[in-house]
Amino acid sequence: MQEITLRTDRRTQLVDITRQVAEALESPDGASAALVFVPHTTAGVTINEHADPAVARDFAKAMEKMVGDGWGWEHIEEGEENAPSHIRAALMSPQVLVPISGGKLALGTWQGIFFCEFDGPRERKVYVSLLT
Numbered sequence: 001m002q003e004i005t006l007r008t009d010r011r012t013q014l015v016d017i018t019r020q021v022a023e024a025l026e027s028p029d030g031a032s033a034a035l036v037f038v039p040h041t042t043a044g045v046t047i048n049e050h051a052d053p054a055v056a057r058d059f060a061k062a063m064e065k066m067v068g069d070g071w072g073w074e075h076i077e078e079g080e081e082n083a084p085s086h087i088r089a090a091l092m093s094p095q096v097l098v099p100i101s102g103g104k105l106a107l108g109t110w111q112g113i114f115f116c117e118f119d120g121p122r123e124r125k126v127y128v129s130l131l132t
């Protein structure tokens with residue numbers, strides 16, 4: 001397993017990590033897929049269009065509107081309601097599985113892998129495991 005570390009700089013932010021995931025693949029020739037896993041409860045990962053960076057910004061805005069900050073949450077952390085961060089993360093996923101073909105990630109033309117921050121800014125980790 002390889003570990004990627006990244007630093008987010010906004011509360012809600014999608015970060016394109018496609019290049020870091022590709023670089024984290026060690027001897028991918030015999031592998032069938034890469035498992036990309038986020039070990040956090042207020043962050044996730046998704047695959048979507050990365051040709052236009054506006055798509056990532058639109059996702060951040062949409063996630064903040066779909067789960068409201070002022071809904072009277074019960075879960076309080078360090079004096080702050082961060083329940084919406086947990087729920088936004090759950091609307092994404094803690095993992096994506098990407099097939100590997102010819103030693104490379106078999107992503108579609110417009111697809112990129114995004115780390116989804118919902119409680120930043122923070123230092124975060126992503127695990128990349130090759131499946132044979």
Ligand code: ZN
Pocket residue numbers: 075076077082083086
């Ligand atoms: Zn919490």
